Amino acid sequence: MSFWKDKKITVEKKNELLKETCRKVFSTPDGKIVLNMLMTDLFLYERTLNDRQNILNDYAKFFIQERLGVSSKKITDFIAETAATEGGIKC
Numbered sequence: 001m002s003f004w005k006d007k008k009i010t011v012e013k014k015n016e017l018l019k020e021t022c023r024k025v026f027s028t029p030d031g032k033i034v035l036n037m038l039m040t041d042l043f044l045y046e047r048t049l050n051d052r053q054n055i056l057n058d059y060a061k062f063f064i065q066e067r068l069g070v071s072s073k074k075i076t077d078f079i080a081e082t083a084a085t086e087g088g089i090k091c
Contacts, residue, residue, distance in 0.1 A: 015066075022067045036082060038063075045083055 009017075026035040039045065042060035043053045064070045070078045 019067060019069045023069065026068065039079075039082060044079060 025031045039060055042056045042063075044057060044060040048054045048057050061075065064075060064078055065072060068078075
């Protein structure tokens, strides 16, 4: 991603470009499978049992909000849809 090296682009713009890229990638059929695997690995779909799992679960929520741009009000819907459709996001 060449925009990372462009010093003229603000951090905010870089984050927005990254969000757009993540949304494109994870809205493809293969991306949906990978996203579902990541969310499974990050304990999004199950109860966490220890500090390590809690940290991973927190990162899953961060990723959904900050990297995919899903608002906190829609996280529950996102989780249900992701689990039911093998992952992915609607763009």
